[in-house]
Amino acid sequence: SAEPSLPGEAVFDADLLEFPITVRPRRDGDRFEPLGLNGSKKVKDMFIDLKIDPNERERMPILVDAQGRLLWIPGIRRSRHALVSAGTKRVVRFRFEAFSR
Secondary structure, three states: OOOOOOOOEEEEEHHHOOOOOEEEOOOOOOEEOEOOOOOOEEHHHHHHHOOOOHHHHOOOOEEEOOOOOEEEEOOOEEEOOOOOOOOOOOEEEEEOOOOOO
């Protein structure tokens, strides 16, 4: 199935992504285009709205494509980029598993 089966998963249309995909922390000025929201929102504002602890914000991974588009913030929200549709031929599934030290 092309739908994510776990909360820590996101599925994308592979042909609509610009590879390589990288994981990085938030940067000042990062903007995100969340699925279901017209336009974009600053990642910092999203973290504040969701009451994510400031110490946790720096540790939150962000999936980014080669164009610098923010694709997914695991555990928070995916972007509207590279949505799987009826015409999708190849999917890529990302899974994030949190662990504690």
